Amino acid sequence: xxxxxxxxxxxxxxxxxxxxxxxxxxxxxxxxxxxxxxxxxxxxxxxxxxxxxxxxxxxxxxxxxxxxxxxxxxxxxxxxxxxxxxxxxxxxxxxxxxxx
Numbered sequence: 545x546x547x548x549x550x551x552x553x554x555x556x557x558x559x560x561x562x563x564x565x566x567x568x569x570x571x572x573x574x575x576x577x578x579x580x581x582x583x584x585x586x587x588x589x590x591x592x593x594x595x596x597x598x599x600x601x602x603x604x605x606x607x608x609x610x611x612x613x614x615x616x617x618x619x620x621x622x623x624x625x626x627x628x629x630x631x632x633x634x635x636x637x638x639x640x641x642x643x644x
Contacts, residue, residue, distance in 0.1 A: 572642070573609075575604050575605070575609050576609055576612060576613060577642060578597055578598070578601050578604060578609075579593060579597075579604070579606060579609040579610065579613065580613065580618065580631075580635065580638065580639050580642065581639065581642070581643075582594075582596035582597055583613075583619065583629065583630065583631045583635065583639070584630065584631060585630055585631050585636060586630055587622050587625070587628040587629070587630050588628060588629060588630065589627055589628055589629075590606045590607055590610060590627070590629070593606055593610075593629070594606045610629055613635065614629075616634075617632060617634050617635075618631065618632055618634050618635030618638055619631060619632065619635055620632045620635075
């Protein structure tokens with residue numbers, strides 16, 4: 545059974561705090577990890593996100609990765625201004641966990 549993004553985070557948090565180690569990775573693709581690290585809590589257009597990617601990242605389909613992260617609940621699309629994205633609180637938690 546595939547866990548939702550929130551359940552993965554909860555499971556990872558429990559594993560760390562109960563057993564002192566991680567037993568379930570988030571299984572982010574390299575592209576998802578890049579976009580997640582480029583995103584912030586501020587509204588950004590895909591072009592702004594792409595500009596924050598490292599030069600060595602190659603040709604990343606920012607739009608597709610944003611759609612994937614939207615499905616996970618880690619990214620939110622601006623309801624008033626379509627085409628702007630930001631991290632959700634879950635996304636910030638995942639980003640923080642990835643930075644550790």
